[in-house]
Amino acid sequence: MGIEQANIKASDMLKKGVDSLWFKIKANMSFTYEEFHALLKNIWTKDIQINFIAYHHALGIISYWKQLLKSEGQSYNDLRATLNFDPLGHLTIYGHFCGCCRSSVEAFDNAARITREAQEFKNIRTLAVTARHFGNAGSSIVQELAFGLSMGVEYLSQLTQRGLSINEVAPRIRFIFGIGSNYFLEIAKLRAARLLWATIVKAYNPVSDEICKIDIHSVTSDWNKSLYDPYVNLLRSTTESMSAILGGAGSIEVKPFNSIYESPTSFSERIARNQQLVLKEEAILDKTVDPAAGSYYIESVTASIANEAWKLFLKTEEKGGYYLAMKEGFIQSEIETTANKKDQAIANRRETIL
Structure with a gap:
């Protein structure tokens, strides 16, 4: 276009x-x-x-x-x-850095340069942590969260080594999470992300708690969408959108119901827009602040996901951080094992795709 x-x-x-x-x-x-x-x-x-x-x-x-x-x-x-700008996300998907980054050193140098140039702007997020790739590859919720946090920490570590402070880097990072159809667990995942990212950033001694706030953009999942019953995809993406909003996403992207098998049409794009507008204007979900707070079930699931994700995050950091763990094949192996188990469970009808 x-x-x-x-x-x-x-x-x-x-x-x-x-x-x-x-x-x-x-x-x-x-x-x-x-x-x-x-x-x-x-x-x-x-x-x-x-x-x-x-x-x-x-x-x-x-x-x-x-x-x-x-x-x-x-x-x-x-x-x-x-x-x-997400050279690690490009590496994750394609196995190599994008054309402007021929090596990891050049990738992080460019990330630092871009972030430094944007310091005059209060509301520009220069870097992305595209964690939704993990969910679309069949990872678990815990894996998506843990590896996403590890990617974010890689940016923090590499850019602070290049002379930027935590106060200059953390507010420039945006997390992009996928949202699947496990309604309550997806709400809890985003709430756990807020908790864990704040814990990580606080360890760098930022100037204020405002620096510790996470910016989340959520995108409806590709993994659970069907070619054979495409209109049911509308139901899936609607509940996914609700999970994202109730979990505290700052923005959401509803993918058209037919996007996995053809270029979206004007009809499917209109429906995707209207799904968001109904939740915003009629359900008034944009007026709520952490509506899940106080729910015993969601609070307990949030704590459980946070604990398990933190363990996997620390295991990844013991490998040397996201980049070295990816080079070693640790991250790919973990996700492949989970994805194969999911596929087998679905094939044997022990698990259903809602």
């Missing part, structure tokens, strides 16, 4: 209730300031969050934002945006 078509589609989505937009800039395409300006023409306001997956363009986009805001007389604090 070209720049003009993307701008037209984004404008249309905003008119239909969306308040956060994602743009993926391919690594092999050019992306000038003029194209950046054309992409955001008539769509960016301080009420809209703009998210990019931009690879090596991330550094340029920061300078583009500065230029655009200055030209329009806007404050840097008016901007809510993410860049989602």
